[in-house]
Amino acid sequence: MPSLRNAILLTIATTFLYFRIMRTLNFDNYMATYIYFLTCITLYAIYELNYKRRRLPNGPVPWLVAGNMPSFINVNNVDVLFQSWKQQYGGIFTVWIGPIPLVMVSDLPTIKKYFIQHADSFSNRWRNFVTDSIMEGSNGIVQIDGNKWREQRRFALHTLRDFGVGKPLMEQMITLEVTSLMNHMEKSCGLDGKELHLCPSIAVCVGNIINNMLFGLRFNQDNSYMHRLHQLLDDQSHTVMQPIMGAYIAFPVTSKIPIINGEWNRLMGIKNELLEFLETQIEGHRMNWKDEMIEQEPEDLTYAYMIEVEKRKRNGEDVGFFDDQQLKMLLLDLFFAGMETTVTTLKWAFLLMAKNQKVQKNVQAELDSIGQPMIEIQHRTRLPYVQATINEIQRIANILPINLLRTVAEDIEIDGYNFKKGDLIIPQISILMNDPEIFENPEEFNPSRFLDEDNNVKKIDEFLPFSIGRRQCLGESLARAELYLVFANLIQNFNFEVADDVTTERVLGLTVSPVEYSCKITRRGLDHNQNSVK
Numbered sequence: 001m002p003s004l005r006n007a008i009l010l011t012i013a014t015t016f017l018y019f020r021i022m023r024t025l026n027f028d029n030y031m032a033t034y035i036y037f038l039t040c041i042t043l044y045a046i047y048e049l050n051y052k053r054r055r056l057p058n059g060p061v062p063w064l065v066a067g068n069m070p071s072f073i074n075v076n077n078v079d080v081l082f083q084s085w086k087q088q089y090g091g092i093f094t095v096w097i098g099p100i101p102l103v104m105v106s107d108l109p110t111i112k113k114y115f116i117q118h119a120d121s122f123s124n125r126w127r128n129f130v131t132d133s134i135m136e137g138s139n140g141i142v143q144i145d146g147n148k149w150r151e152q153r154r155f156a157l158h159t160l161r162d163f164g165v166g167k168p169l170m171e172q173m174i175t176l177e178v179t180s181l182m183n184h185m186e187k188s189c190g191l192d193g194k195e196l197h198l199c200p201s202i203a204v205c206v207g208n209i210i211n212n213m214l215f216g217l218r219f220n221q222d223n224s225y226m227h228r229l230h231q232l233l234d235d236q237s238h239t240v241m242q243p244i245m246g247a248y249i250a251f252p253v254t255s256k257i258p259i260i261n262g263e264w265n266r267l268m269g270i271k272n273e274l275l276e277f278l279e280t281q282i283e284g285h286r287m288n289w290k291d292e293m294i295e296q297e298p299e300d301l302t303y304a305y306m307i308e309v310e311k312r313k314r315n316g317e318d319v320g321f322f323d324d325q326q327l328k329m330l331l332l333d334l335f336f337a338g339m340e341t342t343v344t345t346l347k348w349a350f351l352l353m354a355k356n357q358k359v360q361k362n363v364q365a366e367l368d369s370i371g372q373p374m375i376e377i378q379h380r381t382r383l384p385y386v387q388a389t390i391n392e393i394q395r396i397a398n399i400l401p402i403n404l405l406r407t408v409a410e411d412i413e414i415d416g417y418n419f420k421k422g423d424l425i426i427p428q429i430s431i432l433m434n435d436p437e438i439f440e441n442p443e444e445f446n447p448s449r450f451l452d453e454d455n456n457v458k459k460i461d462e463f464l465p466f467s468i469g470r471r472q473c474l475g476e477s478l479a480r481a482e483l484y485l486v487f488a489n490l491i492q493n494f495n496f497e498v499a500d501d502v503t504t505e506r507v508l509g510l511t512v513s514p515v516e517y518s519c520k521i522t523r524r525g526l527d528h529n530q531n532s533v534k
């Protein structure tokens with residue numbers, strides 16, 4: 001039993017330490033102090049291993065101080081570890097991140113109960129030294145709570161909707177970027193096909209879509225600044241997951257200690273460079289601002305924000321939580337969330353197609369049956385295998401093995417557990433999407449699992465890549481449209497192949513991406529119903 005093992009190891013270690021110290025100090029009264037010392041250590045061990053765990057769901061027994069962190073050492077695939085815990089402890093269990101408990105809710109009925117029925121209690125976010133330093137306090141959208149979050153989320157959702165998220169305008173915008181990407185690929189891969197690094201080009205395509213919405217901005221495929229921005233987002237995603245971040249959170253002073261603060265300085269450097277980009281965009285908008293804009297349709301989200309503030313001021317209304325700092329941080333959140341997740345999913349998409357030639361051919365056959373040069377949203381209902389493949393890509397890619405952290409908003413007793421305000425808790429969607437009871441042979445890439453007997457797309461409730469409840473992804477409909485239009489049009493027009501030794505290993509960051517790969521890209525030929533990219 002790990003708790004017994006912990007206690008015995010601790011006793012041996014402290015006894016050894018004690019006698020070493022006493023001998024060094026030439027201390028006489030060995031026995032009395034030994035008993036005192038051992039009592040303190042025993043009480044501490046009981047508190048750590050038993051008392052403090054009693055109010056929360058059961059889970060793997062933590063080590064003293066390190067919690068369950070040692071279980072992650074040398075683990076190639078954390079999903080397998082999480083599945084084994086789910087099997088052992090059921091649909092809700094606690095994992096200790098050092099001294100901090102994180103409750104993972106990992107079956108659908110319990111997820112619905114906590115995050116929908118009791119949404120008020122389980123929908124806050126975890127603010128800490130790292131998040132507060134990046135967001136400069138309670139700003140943005142991902143890390144804030146309460147009235148400010150409600151107001152800013154509503155504004156972002158309305159504005160994205162006005163720009164056509166879910167409407168034809170959005171489709172036009174995405175199609176323009178997809179066409180530009182395909183032209184670039186056609187030029188790069190020549191007539192006989194070529195080994196190419198596709199990921200940077202995908203990043204420019206997806207980056208242009210979100211940049212267009214946020215700032216009315218787009219870059220050419222070979223623009224080095226756009227590639228730099230993508231690199232910064234990738235670096236940020238990996239840096240925030242470094243174990244040393246735990247030390248900065250627990251003891252902020254460590255972020256100032258030379259040598260130890262290497263990763264901290266790196267993170268702040270990335271943040272400053274990203275903010276410089278955002279500040280330049282905001283400044284440009286301010287310079288071009290004209291009073292009559294207030295009566296017009298905004299061209300992008302930055303103008304929409306400025307118009308909202310101006311309108312409120314003119315009408316003598318409260319400007320609420322709208323201010324310059326919040327605008328910058330809202331843009332940072334939307335830029336990061338809107339790009340990193342979608343690019344990462346698409347990186348997986350083309351790798352999985354290259355690795356699964358049979359699926360790629362099936363997808364192409366279905367796309368060819370449409371008989372159109374450009375695949376559109378309206379074709380979706382006639383493309384069930386394509387949609388099933390995208391679902392399966394998202395399920396296998398499983399880009400968020402640990403969902404964005406939420407916290408308990410107020411003390412609450414539920415199911416015999418006593419949650420305290422601030423406790424960490426998540427709907428653990430990655431466990432759901434890999435559950436062997438729902439998805440037979442979950443490690444197998446098999447799009448057909450999302451089709452029913454009549455070849456229609458099957459709705460599987462546990463498939464929740466965009467999460468659930470109040471904090472559900474704000475960009476879901478944009479992301480779905482991007483994944484569909486980029487994937488379908490690229491696969492319709494090109495073949496993707498990779499060497500056998502290209503791996504599907506998972507690189508852990510805030511999102512999990514594949515190892516950087518290059519693939520052979522060939523323009524599809526005359527067997528296909530079109531000859532050139534329109």
Ligand code: HEM
Nearest residue numbers: 142337338341342345404465466467471472473474475479
């Ligand atoms: C394939 C693409 C994407 C995936 C898989 C994805 C997934 C997610 C997930 C799992 C969450 C966490 C929900 C929770 O806390 O339980 C989330 C939150 C969020 N996503 Fe996405 N997302 C994607 C694309 C986007 C895009 C394109 C945008 C922006 C336009 C976006 C904006 C956000 C924001 C702002 C939040 C935080 C919401 C809040 O805290 O209120 N996401 N996303």
